[in-house]
Amino acid sequence: MGMTLAEKILAAHCNRRQVQPGELVNVRVDLVLANDITAPLAIKEFGRVGVDRVFDPKRVVLVADHFAPAKDIPSAGQIKMMRDFARAQSTLFFDGGEGIEHVLLPEQGLVVPGDVAIGADSHTCTYGALGAFATGMGSTDIACAMATGDIWMKVPPSIKLVYRGQLRPWVGGKDLILHTIGRIGVDGALYAAMEFTGQAVAALSLEGRFTMANMAIEAGAKAGLFAVDRTALTYVKGRAQRPYTVYSSSADARYQAVEEFDASAIEPQVALPHIPSNSVPVSQARGMPIDQVVIGSCTNGRLEDLVTAGRLMAGRKVHEKVRCIVIPGSRQVYLEALRQGLVQAFVESGAAVSTPTCGPCLGGYMGVLAEGERCLSTTNRNFVGRMGSPKSEVCLAGPAVAAASAVLGRIASPEELEA
Amino acid sequence: MKLKGRVHLYGANVDTDAIIPARYLNTSDPAELAKHCLEDFDPAFVGRVQPGDSIVATSNFGCGSSREHAPVAIKACGVGVVVAGSFARIFYRNAINIGLPILECLPAAQEAQPGDTIEADLASGEITNVTQGRTYHAQPYPEFMLELVRAGGLVEYTRRRLAGQGRR
Ligand code: SF4
Numbered sequence: 001m002g003m004t005l006a007e008k009i010l011a012a013h014c015n016r017r018q019v020q021p022g023e024l025v026n027v028r029v030d031l032v033l034a035n036d037i038t039a040p041l042a043i044k045e046f047g048r049v050g051v052d053r054v055f056d057p058k059r060v061v062l063v064a065d066h067f068a069p070a071k072d073i074p075s076a077g078q079i080k081m082m083r084d085f086a087r088a089q090s091t092l093f094f095d096g097g098e099g100i101e102h103v104l105l106p107e108q109g110l111v112v113p114g115d116v117a118i119g120a121d122s123h124t125c126t127y128g129a130l131g132a133f134a135t136g137m138g139s140t141d142i143a144c145a146m147a148t149g150d151i152w153m154k155v156p157p158s159i160k161l162v163y164r165g166q167l168r169p170w171v172g173g174k175d176l177i178l179h180t181i182g183r184i185g186v187d188g189a190l191y192a193a194m195e196f197t198g199q200a201v202a203a204l205s206l207e208g209r210f211t212m213a214n215m216a217i218e219a220g221a222k223a224g225l226f227a228v229d230r231t232a233l234t235y236v237k238g239r240a241q242r243p244y245t246v247y248s249s250s251a252d253a254r255y256q257a258v259e260e261f262d263a264s265a266i267e268p269q270v271a272l273p274h275i276p277s278n279s280v281p282v283s284q285a286r287g288m289p290i291d292q293v294v295i296g297s298c299t300n301g302r303l304e305d306l307v308t309a310g311r312l313m314a315g316r317k318v319h320e321k322v323r324c325i326v327i328p329g330s331r332q333v334y335l336e337a338l339r340q341g342l343v344q345a346f347v348e349s350g351a352a353v354s355t356p357t358c359g360p361c362l363g364g365y366m367g368v369l370a371e372g373e374r375c376l377s378t379t380n381r382n383f384v385g386r387m388g389s390p391k392s393e394v395c396l397a398g399p400a401v402a403a404a405s406a407v408l409g410r411i412a413s414p415e416e417l418e419a
Numbered sequence: 420m421k422l423k424g425r426v427h428l429y430g431a432n433v434d435t436d437a438i439i440p441a442r443y444l445n446t447s448d449p450a451e452l453a454k455h456c457l458e459d460f461d462p463a464f465v466g467r468v469q470p471g472d473s474i475v476a477t478s479n480f481g482c483g484s485s486r487e488h489a490p491v492a493i494k495a496c497g498v499g500v501v502v503a504g505s506f507a508r509i510f511y512r513n514a515i516n517i518g519l520p521i522l523e524c525l526p527a528a529q530e531a532q533p534g535d536t537i538e539a540d541l542a543s544g545e546i547t548n549v550t551q552g553r554t555y556h557a558q559p560y561p562e563f564m565l566e567l568v569r570a571g572g573l574v575e576y577t578r579r580r581l582a583g584q585g586r587r
Contacts, residue, residue, distance in 0.1 A: 024561060024563050037444045037488075038485065038487070040447050041447045041488070045574050048574050048578070049577050049578055049581070050578045050581060050582070051581060066444075078445060078447075119485075120485055120487075121484075121485050122483065122484045122485040136485040136509055137485060137512060137513075138490075138512060138513035139487045140487060140516040140572065141516060143574065144573050147577060147581065148580075186432055186479060187478060187482070187507075190479065190507070191508050220482065222508055275432060362436075362441040363440070363441050363442060364442075381434075383434045383437065383483060384436070384437060384460065385436055385440050385459040386436050390440075390459035
């Protein structure tokens with residue numbers, strides 16, 4: 001019987017011809033990641049495993065992005081701990097301001113098609129856009145994988161999502177994934193691998209695909225994968241730091257479920273508080289007052305996102321009732337945004353533009369919400385207290401809705417600005 | 420290994436931001452994390468919880484981020500076992516890896532009332548609601564995971580495995 005993309009990658013990484021959903025396997029890992037929140041715990045646990053060196057320093061990546069550049073003294077201590085470890089072990093290390101891990105790693109070619117990548121961060125699933133099997137774990141898993149170069153896993157069943165038709169104007173990957181989670185729920189793909197297919201996603205740029213794979217975890221999934229096509233290969237060329245292998249699902253592969261969507265009927269989406277599955281078409285959220293707009297994060301902090309926001313914000317002013325924070329996802333994105341005049345346009349419009357960081361996405365710093373405030377954000381989670389006070393609210397949307405809302409001072413559809 | 424304690428009852432989708440808010444993630448000290456366990460979600464929890472108590476929830480417990488700080492905080496405030504209809508997968512791994520006992524059993528979670536006393540037998544997966552006089556059977560751990568639990572967590576397990584391979 002044929003295997004899915006996810007099954008083929010896992011089989012290849014445990015030297016098996018065939019694996020079945022539900023089997024426990026020990027797989028080789030191509031890349032191990034941790035950040036300034038999860039690395040300190042992982043480093044402590046690594047010390048207890050009883051080896052001196054990591055399995056391969058070129059395959060261990062530590063990124064300071066959550067509270068970096070350090071927001072306070074304890075955070076500075078955590079970052080210092082990872083920097084010292086990275087130096088001692090000669091692992092890869094990205095310090096504060098270089099970028100958000102899930103924007104940075106694909107951009108630097110550190111993760112490639114066919115990889116098994118694990119990270120002590122739930123949004124590690126982002127790399128599925130490259131046809132890699134990538135999944136988030138905890139610090140202890142990462143500590144042991146840093147020592148051994150392998151990890152135990154349960155082979156997940158796969159769920160196929162088929163998006164037919166053409167996207168409407170201003171609709172992107174974020175809208176597709178919010179709509180999908182709204183339909184299947186935050187545990188709609190629990191333990192499973194989501195496989196995104198169909199004409200509408202084939203037409204998406206890699207950036208749009210990263211956005212979708214990024215939020216697979218918000219449906220409870222272990223991974224979210226895309227087939228490797230021309231678009232993906234073009235992205236990988238010139239970046240890949242290692243040889244890569246392209247796998248694809250067999251025609252007779254077995255899926256736990258198949259969900260079909262008419263993508264041409266999907267409007268820009270907004271996920272209302274306090275759960276990502278609370279998504280509605282923007283027309284139903286229009287007019288909701290907001291105090292802050294955030295454009296950035298590992299979900300929507302890539303160049304295409306800034307270009308989309310820039311198209312709506314350039315030459316216009318951020319509404320006086322709203323503060324708008326724009327955060328390029330990596331130094332490369334930042335530089336390209338500078339070259340294209342986007343940073344200038346954002347600053348002129350009245351937005352605050354920050355160096356790359358997770359910052360407000362997890363209520364860290366650079367845009368923490370007060371009691372009673374509401375933020376419209378291009379990030380991925382709107383749980384209670386996610387961006388600050390437990391009495392604040394977060395709504396999620398793509399960059400087009402976020403930019404239009406920043407200008408109009410309330411939740412708004414991009415078409416309202418154009419009209 | 421039998422664990423006995425009072426039930427703290429919650430619903431579906433208790434996320435990791437609810438279990439330990441990000442503003443406390445600038446430390447990984449268990450005692451410090453324990454002080455803020457469920458702080459925004461159930462502010463009275465930390466004052467109420469007694470060593471050996473259990474957290475019982477319906478479904479998708481621990482969804483959201485990969486922060487191991489969440490099971491660490493729960494364990495450090497003395498909770499003996501978490502029983503839920505289902506767990507988010509990263510939380511599930513993390514709990515097993517750090518030695519926080521968890522059991523998957525929907526009927527036990529649905530029928531429990533706050534303050535009930537329950538007893539959980541990890542080896543057999545048997546959960547007894549002593550207050551209501553009912554017994555349930557949780558999904559037993561697969562053999563490999565039992566090994567992890569018996570070893571005392573993933574680090575210990577890996578230590579032994581590497582020692583066996585002569586890498587230490
Ligand atoms: S941007 Fe937000 S979701 Fe992404 S890695 Fe940072 S904190 Fe996590």
